[in-house]
Amino acid sequence: MKLSSPEEYGLRCLLRMARAGGSVTIPELSEAEGLSEANVAKVMRRLRLAGLVESVRGPAGGYRLARPPERITAAEVLQALGERLLTADFCRKHAGLPEICVHAEDCSLRALLAAMQGALDSLLSATTIKDLLGNERQATVQIAARLAGVSSAPRAFLPG
Amino acid sequence: MKLSSPEEYGLRCLLRMARAGGSVTIPELSEAEGLSEANVAKVMRRLRLAGLVESVRGPAGGYRLARPPERITAAEVLQALGERLLTADFCRKHAGLPEICVHAEDCSLRALLAAMQGALDSLLSATTIKDLLGNERQATVQIAARLAGVSSAPRAFLPG
DNA sequence: GGCAAACTGTACAAATTTGTCAAGATCACG
DNA sequence: CGTGATCTTGACAAATTTGTACAGTTTGCC
Numbered sequence: 579m580k581l582s583s584p585e586e587y588g589l590r591c592l593l594r595m596a597r598a599g600g601s602v603t604i605p606e607l608s609e610a611e612g613l614s615e616a617n618v619a620k621v622m623r624r625l626r627l628a629g630l631v632e633s634v635r636g637p638a639g640g641y642r643l644a645r646p647p648e649r650i651t652a653a654e655v656l657q658a659l660g661e662r663l664l665t666a667d668f669c670r671k672h673a674g675l676p677e678i679c680v681h682a683e684d685c686s687l688r689a690l691l692a693a694m695q696g697a698l699d700s701l702l703s704a705t706t707i708k709d710l711l712g713n714e715r716q717a718t719v720q721i722a723a724r725l726a727g728v729s730s731a732p733r734a735f736l737p738g
Numbered sequence: 739m740k741l742s743s744p745e746e747y748g749l750r751c752l753l754r755m756a757r758a759g760g761s762v763t764i765p766e767l768s769e770a771e772g773l774s775e776a777n778v779a780k781v782m783r784r785l786r787l788a789g790l791v792e793s794v795r796g797p798a799g800g801y802r803l804a805r806p807p808e809r810i811t812a813a814e815v816l817q818a819l820g821e822r823l824l825t826a827d828f829c830r831k832h833a834g835l836p837e838i839c840v841h842a843e844d845c846s847l848r849a850l851l852a853a854m855q856g857a858l859d860s861l862l863s864a865t866t867i868k869d870l871l872g873n874e875r876q877a878t879v880q881i882a883a884r885l886a887g888v889s890s891a892p893r894a895f896l897p898g
Numbered sequence: 899g900g901c902a903a904a905c906t907g908t909a910c911a912a913a914t915t916t917g918t919c920a921a922g923a924t925c926a927c928g
Numbered sequence: 929c930g931t932g933a934t935c936t937t938g939a940c941a942a943a944t945t946t947g948t949a950c951a952g953t954t955t956g957c958c
Contacts, residue, residue, distance in 0.1 A: 579820050636955030637903040660739050685874030693881045697857045714845030721853045796925025797933045
């Protein structure tokens with residue numbers, strides 16, 4: 579069980595964009611993340627189709643986040659770039675007999691997958707891009723706070 | 739993000755074995771799960787190397803669980819057949835620059851992966867093969883009970 | 899209008915994962 | 929002690945995933 583390449587690269591690119599603040603080009607992301615431009619383009623396309631980023635063509639173009647970082651969840655990103663653990667066709671696409679899913683074993687496998695997905699969703703839908711902007715230790719603290727249902731560092735509005 | 743084939747097949751075969759009670763052969767598992775014998779053999783080998791099942795060769799041979807179903811966790815099974823979300827070489831084996839991991843973005847990705855793995859471990863190490871032996875609904879209830887820290891159906895020892 | 903920078907989209911190549919095959923080793927039983 | 933059922937193992941083939949190439953489109957700027 580591991581993250582697919584698009585899932586990982588998509589997260590990395592979004593984090594880069596969030597840190598950069600404004601508009602970022604494919605060559606810039608390519609350079610920063612050590613990925614080929616073609617590969618970055620492929621990932622960014624999917625993020626655009628999912629509505630997580632917006633693109634501007636032509637010189638001075640590039641990508642920008644479609645929403646502020648605190649309103650983009652890790653769950654949305656992974657959903658946009660990969661599949662869930664338990665898909666609708668799970669019982670169809672696997673080995674052998676079509677009626678195999680009526681057996682108890684397979685159904686309980688579905689139960690396990692559903693529980694795993696649920697555990698991940700709790701975490702991922704509470705975690706935003708903004709939570710991940712610090713270093714590893716800071717991000718760990720933010721994620722833990724989210725899971726505990728504690729709003730991180732409540733502070734006054736800053737004008738502008 | 740999805741289960742690898744060995745992970746899925748291994749869980750299925752272990753559930754079959756647990757239901758069967760005693761010794762089960764590769765042809766039997768192959769038939770029951772709709773997998774080729776060669777494929778079953780490959781998966782069972784890894785389960786044996788991980789110490790989750792024991793094999794007997796020769797006629798009347800086969801595989802049996804190395805421990806009772808309530809002492810084999812889903813976490814152990816997945817560990818035996820696949821990789822964890824965050825491996826030691828995560829920062830080494832990925833695109834480009836070796837020093838890329840000193841950057842804040844990548845470290846916070848590590849934080850996310852670690853949190854995801856932690857959430858899954860909580861679930862998977864509390865869930866045993868025995869919890870999955872019923873049908874889908876029953877398994878769902880068992881898993882939920884484990885997560886809540888409630889021991890399922892406490893009952894008296896049975897002699898033998 | 900022409901050029902260059904940038905995104906878009908499809909088709910193809912490379913790498914990894916998955917599945918199969920075949921030859922070998924072990925053992926119960928007669 | 930031979931035979932057949934069974935597990936064991938490494939090499940190979942097929943499928944999927946991943947990465948690249950390339951030909952296009954858009955747009956700001958001169």
